[in-house]
Amino acid sequence: MNEIDLRRFDLNLLAVFEVLMRDRSVTRAAERLGRTQSAISHSLSRLRDQLGDPLLIKGGRRMEPTAFALEFIEQVRPLLRGVERVLSPRHKFDPARSRRVFRLAAPDFALALFTDLLADLRAEAPGVSVEWTGPRETMLLEVAEGQVDIAISPARLRLPTGVVGEDIGALEWRCFASRGHPAFRKWGARAWARWPHLVVRVGDQLESPVNIAAAAAGLRRTIAGWVPNFSVVAPVLAASDLLATLPVPAMAGTLRPFGLDSRRVPFAIDPIPHVMLWSAARAKDPEIAWLRNRLRPLARNRFTSLAG
DSSP, X not given: OOOOOGXXXXXXXXXXXXXXXXXXXXXXXHHHHTOOHHHHHHHHHHHHHHHTSOOEEEETTEEEXXXXXXXXXXXXXXXXXXXXXXHSOOOOOOTTTOOOEEEEEOOGGGHHHHHHHHHHHHHHOTTOEEEEEOOOTTHHHHHHTXXXXXXXXXXXXXXXXXXXXXXXXXXXXXXXXXXXXGGXXXXXHHHHHHSOEEEEOOSOGGGOHHHHHHHHXXXXXXXXXXXXXXXXXXXXXXXXXXXXXXXXXXXXXXXXXXXXXXXXXXXXOOOXXXXXXXEGGGTTOHHHHHHHHHHHHHHHHHHHTTOO
């Protein structure tokens, strides 16, 4: 990539790029922005020269983004939203009239929480949108810089300067399997160790809380399969004889639709405290405070449901 002199970089190009990435068409982008097609094509050409990448390539009826374009837009969107917030006139936040786009970072086990949040916001703030992004190495820095409005993460993370938060509860663990699973007829530590397990691959599985707690109880599980995220666990369990020991929120809302059942973990395993994080510089932002107040009860409810 060519070295970019930010003093000479036109930020308007980023606004055009965002629309192009959404519409994947010079014609539609020109209509949306009220500009000519030649002007949009010229802006795209300038961006290509500045960034050293074709960004969007003709493919059928739509232009297809390059790998770099997909990565770049993830950084561009929060920057543009930040500029919009700074330049917007200061006024009292009115959820019913707001068209604010919030950015939430949370693990994929928070799917039910995200669904709850959207339902609440649709009733109170129909013009508000929430972009859910998964956690990544740069998440805490993005929170500190205001690129991510709120993040949910384990409390054990060391917070950098500029990030504050509050406890929202601890993840309880539970064992899940298909309804009527033979292991649940005489449930206990021996049954847990006897049947094969399905595991969500998160970090180093050898150091997972489940493995550590099982080893302390003198147990070891046989892993029959790994999946990349929590959202695919339910259909796999429903169609197999596998067990899964997971955080309670990961399976919220899936037991009845997939015909699953659950039991307490038959050995001691510590809950994982979680926190809700936001930028210290924006702690008094009425919009962020409003979103925190909507998330707090939903998170605390989801972190404890099914735990009994």
